[in-house]
Amino acid sequence: MTIDDTDRQLLELLQEDATQSYAALGQAVGLSAGAAHERVRKLKAAGVIRRTTIEVDPAALGRGVLSYVLLDADAWMGDEPTLRALRDIPAVEEAHIIAGPASVLVKVRTATTEDLQATLRALHQVDGVTSTRTVVVLESFFERSLTV
Numbered sequence: 266m267t268i269d270d271t272d273r274q275l276l277e278l279l280q281e282d283a284t285q286s287y288a289a290l291g292q293a294v295g296l297s298a299g300a301a302h303e304r305v306r307k308l309k310a311a312g313v314i315r316r317t318t319i320e321v322d323p324a325a326l327g328r329g330v331l332s333y334v335l336l337d338a339d340a341w342m343g344d345e346p347t348l349r350a351l352r353d354i355p356a357v358e359e360a361h362i363i364a365g366p367a368s369v370l371v372k373v374r375t376a377t378t379e380d381l382q383a384t385l386r387a388l389h390q391v392d393g394v395t396s397t398r399t400v401v402v403l404e405s406f407f408e409r410s411l412t413v
Contacts, residue, residue, distance in 0.1 A: 266311035268413075275304055276313070276413040278393045283317045328356075328374040330381055331402040335367035338393040342368045356384040367398065379412070 268276075274294045278285060291301035308314045323329060337341065343362040351360040351371060359372040372390070375381045381401070388397055 266307065266313065268313065270366075272304060272308060272313075273413045274307070275301065279305070279314070279317075280410045283319075310371060318345060321398045323374050327376045330375045331405070332373045332375070332381055333400045333402070334371045334373055334385065334388060335398040336369040336371065336391070336394050336400070337396040338368040338394050342387060342393055351388075354384060354387045356380065357388075368393075 271294050275290055278290055278293055286298070287302040287305070288298040290296075290305070291298045294301065296304070305314070323331070347369070348360070351357050351369075356373045356375050357371050358374055361370045362368065363370045373384055375380065375384055378401075381399075385397055385399065388394060
């Protein structure tokens, strides 16, 4: 699928507020509501729009401690058992196989540093993990949506 400027505008508008009506989206980009709906449908069908969701403030839900953890391993970690093991740890929000100073990078959110410590213990139990290196975020300047 080729993405044109109108599609890019629609994507930007949806990233700002995915609850906008097709009429509002269409008006913003110079299309009818039906034409805007059809473009969004095609973007979804092509996998450009993977899902529609809301953004929740983690601190408001009691998960204000953000950390990034590098997992060192003695074997390849890019397999299904590793995926399942990491998904089973509730505090792990993201997991990425990486090239560089470690094998896996995980994003972790917890309520307290004690909860972070428990999460680190759980990460050490993942088969193949030999050590972890943790960076605790003190403050986030900003988080950016993908620019289209």
